[in-house]
Amino acid sequence: MRWAPAHRWLQAALLGGLWLLPGVAPAEYGDVVLNHRSDAAGVRPVVFPHWFHRIRFRCKVCHTELGFEMRAGSNQVLMTDILDGRFCGMCHNGQIAWGPDRCDLCHSGLKGTPPGIVGGPQTSGPGRW
Amino acid sequence: MPRPARPLRGHTTALLLVLLVAGWLLVVGAALWPLVAAGQGVARPTWRPLARDGVHDPKGPAIGQLQEPAEALAALPPDGAGNSVHWIRAIDSGAIAPRSQILPGTVVRTLDQDIIVAKFGSMPAVKFPHRQHTLWLDCSNCHEKLFRSKAGANTFSMAAILNGEQCGLCHGAVAFPLTECNRCHSVPNASLQRRRTP
Numbered sequence: 001m002r003w004a005p006a007h008r009w010l011q012a013a014l015l016g017g018l019w020l021l022p023g024v025a026p027a028e029y030g031d032v033v034l035n036h037r038s039d040a041a042g043v044r045p046v047v048f049p050h051w052f053h054r055i056r057f058r059c060k061v062c063h064t065e066l067g068f069e070m071r072a073g074s075n076q077v078l079m080t081d082i083l084d085g086r087f088c089g090m091c092h093n094g095q096i097a098w099g100p101d102r103c104d105l106c107h108s109g110l111k112g113t114p115p116g117i118v119g120g121p122q123t124s125g126p127g128r129w
Numbered sequence: 130m131p132r133p134a135r136p137l138r139g140h141t142t143a144l145l146l147v148l149l150v151a152g153w154l155l156v157v158g159a160a161l162w163p164l165v166a167a168g169q170g171v172a173r174p175t176w177r178p179l180a181r182d183g184v185h186d187p188k189g190p191a192i193g194q195l196q197e198p199a200e201a202l203a204a205l206p207p208d209g210a211g212n213s214v215h216w217i218r219a220i221d222s223g224a225i226a227p228r229s230q231i232l233p234g235t236v237v238r239t240l241d242q243d244i245i246v247a248k249f250g251s252m253p254a255v256k257f258p259h260r261q262h263t264l265w266l267d268c269s270n271c272h273e274k275l276f277r278s279k280a281g282a283n284t285f286s287m288a289a290i291l292n293g294e295q296c297g298l299c300h301g302a303v304a305f306p307l308t309e310c311n312r313c314h315s316v317p318n319a320s321l322q323r324r325r326t327p
Contacts, residue, residue, distance in 0.1 A: 026177055027184040028198050029211045030303040047184050050303045051212050055201060055219075058227045059303075060267035065232050070270055070298055090231065108191035113184050119211075119302045 027118045032072050035115040038107060045109035066090050072117040176202055176213070211305050217261050239263040244280055247321050254316040255285075 027033075030050030038045040053062070062068045066087055068075055075087065082089035082100050091097045098105055176198035180187040185195075198212070205225065206218035219225045229237045240259040247254035262271075272278045275295060290297035291307060301307045 027182045028176065029306075031182075031184060033184055044186055044189060049198075051198060051202060051214070052196060054216065054227060054265075054303075055205075055225050056227050057231075058229050059265040060237075060270065061228060061231055063270050064267045065230060065235055070275075071293075072302075096231070104190045105194060108179075108185050108189050108195065110184060110186045117302050118184070119306065 029119050031118045033109055033113050033115050033118075034077070035109065035113055036073075036076065037078075038109070039111060043103065044107040044111060045113050045115070046106045047109045048106075073115060175199065208305070210309055211303075216304075217264065220264055238268050240268070245316055245321065246285060247316070247318065249318050249321075249323060253311070253314040254318055254321055255313045256316050257313075 027047070028049060028051055032048040032050065033045050034048060035045035063070055068087065077087045079100070081087050082092065085093060088106075089100065092106075093099055094101075177183075178197055178199070179185045179195055180192045185192060202212060202214050206215040206222060207213060208215035220227070229235075240263045242259045244257040244259070245254055246257065268278075275298065276283045285295060289295050290300070293301065296313070297307065300313075305312060
């Protein structure tokens with residue numbers, strides 16, 4: 001049995017320790033929470049998992065063909081856009097992926113979760129690198 | 130007026146501390162066990178179930194219907210950071226075959242060209258491989274907004290990158306994080322020749 005190198009242990013210990021901090025969402029790396037309107041509209045915020053989508057589509061599909069800018073929060077996506085086949089609606093139309101009638105599958109977040117992407121320049125580490 | 134003695138206070142604090150440390154050890158132990166068990170030398174922490182990831186509503190109807198990260202990611206080539214998946218190897222090995230387009234008219238562009246950015250400072254020079262980036266991205270995702278398409282025409286700054294600009298727009302958000310210094314700073318300065326004028 002081989003042991004992980006020391007810096008990996010340290011990294012894992014730091015990440016493990018983070019779980020004890022209140023307010024640190026340990027969501028999967030790259031998850032985007034969309035909650036500019038959801039809370040106010042009385043629905044759960046949307047959680048967009050990058051990991052799930054990139055298994056099936058390359059970045060260029062959504063960030064070129066679908067028109068999503070490269071920064072979380074740059075696109076203000078409305079349900080009317082999706083119903084009209086724009087943004088998420090280019091695939092989430094019941095053809096490529098589930099349609100917009102399956103509200104709860106996308107609107108699956110915890111109420112009150114602030115919008116943004118998990119990760120960020122500090123990479124969830126202890127302070128700024 | 131003197132406060133009444135509270136002889137148990139010290140013991141209670143000590144007990145709480147012991148419990149806290151024990152809890153912490155339990156959590157770290159649980160996070161570390163898979164790496165020890167896998168024995169690959171690559172740290173691969175377990176993926177948190179959606180119901181306990183802090184952003185999903187554990188009582189929502191999506192839990193149980195949405196795919197769990199562990200189910201999808203455990204089969205992919207391992208990595209020690211980010212999603213614990215080496216996403217380039219995932220494509221190169223054929224483990225995944227993500228679509229490059231959904232519109233029939235889209236031109237899929239790739240480029241196999243390395244750019245070396247050398248400042249001859251305390252860190253090794255940066256090698257930017259276009260191949261790995263264009264496997265995932267289109268030219269227009271970076272050019273001309275983020276970077277000009279001319280070697281030497283761009284000014285890079287680690288401060289900006291750490292603030293989520295330039296490379297940091299993706300690295301630290303969806304691509305491998307900025308803790309992996311040597312993956313970009315990978316070319317020894319000694320192997321490069323200084324040019325008088327850049």
